[in-house]
Amino acid sequence: MVDHFAYAHQRRDEIVWMSQNTNCLPTDKRILDELHRTVDSGEFALYPYSNGVFGLNEAILKDLGLDQEEWEVLVTPGGIEALYILTRALLEPGDGFIASDPSFLPIHRQALLSNAEVFELPIYKEPWKLTLDQVKTVLNQRSKMLLLIDPLNPLGTSYTRNEVKEFSELAIENELLLVHDITYRDFTDKPNMASEFAPDRTIYAYSFSKSCGFAGLRIGALVAPKALMEKMRPFNTNVLSVNILAQRAALVALETKDDWFPGVLEICKKNQALIRDAVEQADGCFLPVYPSHTNMFIIDISNTGIDPAVVEERMLLDHGVFVRGGGYVSGGFGKNFIRVSFSIPTAGVEKFCHLFPKIMDELR
Numbered sequence: 001m002v003d004h005f006a007y008a009h010q011r012r013d014e015i016v017w018m019s020q021n022t023n024c025l026p027t028d029k030r031i032l033d034e035l036h037r038t039v040d041s042g043e044f045a046l047y048p049y050s051n052g053v054f055g056l057n058e059a060i061l062k063d064l065g066l067d068q069e070e071w072e073v074l075v076t077p078g079g080i081e082a083l084y085i086l087t088r089a090l091l092e093p094g095d096g097f098i099a100s101d102p103s104f105l106p107i108h109r110q111a112l113l114s115n116a117e118v119f120e121l122p123i124y125k126e127p128w129k130l131t132l133d134q135v136k137t138v139l140n141q142r143s144k145m146l147l148l149i150d151p152l153n154p155l156g157t158s159y160t161r162n163e164v165k166e167f168s169e170l171a172i173e174n175e176l177l178l179v180h181d182i183t184y185r186d187f188t189d190k191p192n193m194a195s196e197f198a199p200d201r202t203i204y205a206y207s208f209s210k211s212c213g214f215a216g217l218r219i220g221a222l223v224a225p226k227a228l229m230e231k232m233r234p235f236n237t238n239v240l241s242v243n244i245l246a247q248r249a250a251l252v253a254l255e256t257k258d259d260w261f262p263g264v265l266e267i268c269k270k271n272q273a274l275i276r277d278a279v280e281q282a283d284g285c286f287l288p289v290y291p292s293h294t295n296m297f298i299i300d301i302s303n304t305g306i307d308p309a310v311v312e313e314r315m316l317l318d319h320g321v322f323v324r325g326g327g328y329v330s331g332g333f334g335k336n337f338i339r340v341s342f343s344i345p346t347a348g349v350e351k352f353c354h355l356f357p358k359i360m361d362e363l364r
C-alpha cells in the first residue's frame with residue numbers, strides 16, 4: 001500500500017494540497033524578508049531566549065485581546081505540543097475528557113496517554129457540533145476537561161457566543177477545564193473566547209500553522225491564566241526554546257496580519273463556493289456544513305456507497321490532488337465523508353472541481 005504522505009511529499013510541488021488544512025497561499029513579503037534576515041544573521045547558532053523572542057508573548061496576548069497581567073504564554077513547536085503539555089500536566093488516570101466525533105483525534109490520543117477516559121460524543125448530525133445537552137449526558141464526578149475545537153476540524157462549524165458562554169458556565173458549575181482549541185480562529189467572522197466567561201478555567205491551544213501558513217515552521221503556543229500555567233510549566237518539553245526562524249516569522253506575522261489576512265479569507269470564500277458548485281454536480285454527495293467557518297469542510301459521499309479512502313487514493317495517485325478520507329478525523333463516521341481544505345491557490349481548487357464529479361461517476 002502506498003503511503004500517501006510519502007508519495008505527496010516526494011512530488012511536493014506538483015500536488016494540490018487539500019489534505020491538511022494548511023495555508024498554501026503566498027506568504028507576505030515582510031515575513032519572508034524576516035526569515036531571510038534571521039538566516040543571514042546567524043542567530044540560529046544560539047539557543048533562543050527561553051521565554052520566547054522579545055515581544056512574541058505580548059503579541060500573542062494582544063492578538064487574543066487577553067490581559068498581559070493575568071495570562072501567560074508558552075511558545076511551543078505547534079498547537080499540538082501545547083495540547084500534549086496540557087493533557088499530560090492536568091489529566092489524571094480515570095479523569096473524564098469530553099470531546100466529539102468527528103474531531104482532531106491526535107488530541108484524544110494524548111488524553112489517553114494520561115489514562116483519561118475519553119468520551120467522543122457523536123456530532124455527525126445537526127447542528128454538526130457539540131451541544132450543551134449532549135455534554136451533560138456524560139458528565140460525572142470524574143469529568144475534568146471539555147475540548148472545544150472552534151472552529152471545528154473537520155466539519156467547519158463554529159460555536160456562537162451564547163454557546164461558548166453556556167459551555168463556560170457548565171465548566172464553572174462542574175469544575176471542568178475548558179480547552180479552547182482556537183487553531184482555526186482567524187478564519188471565522190466572529191471568534192468567541194471562553195475566557196470571557198470562564199477566565200480561570202480556560203486554556204487555549206494557539207497555532208501559527210493555519211492562518212499564518214507556518215505548518216512546516218512548527219510554532220504555536222499554550223495560553224493560560226497564571227495559576228494554571230504554573231501547573232503546566234514543569235511539563236514543558238521545550239526548555240531550550242523553539243526554532244528561532246519560526247519565532248521571528250511569527251512575530252512579524254502578527255504585526256502584519258491585518259494587512260494580508262483579509263486576502264486569504266477572500267480566496268477561501270471564493271474557493272469554497274467553487275467546491276460547493278462541483279459537489280452539486282455529483283450525484284449522492286452533499287455538504288453538511290456550508291458555508292464553512294474555517295478553511296475546510298467535509299463532503300458527505302455516504303449515499304454513493306464509495307469508500308472515502310478510495311476517493312483519496314484515486315485523486316492523489318491518478319491526479320495529484322490530495323484530499324483526506326474521513327477515517328483520519330472520525331472513528332464512527334469516517335466512511336461517510338472526505339475532508340477538503342481550500343486555503344490554496346484557486347487553480348488547485350479548480351482542478352479538484354473539474355475532477356470530483358468525474359471521479360465519483362467512475363468509482364460508482
Ligand SMILES: Cc1ncc(COP(=O)(O)O)c(C=O)c1O
Pocket residue numbers: 020021077078079080081104149153181183205206207208209215219220
Ligand atoms: C484542531 C487542531 N488542533 C491542533 C492542531 C495542531 O496544529 P499545529 O500545527 O499548531 O501543531 C491541528 C492541526 O491540524 C488541528 O486541526
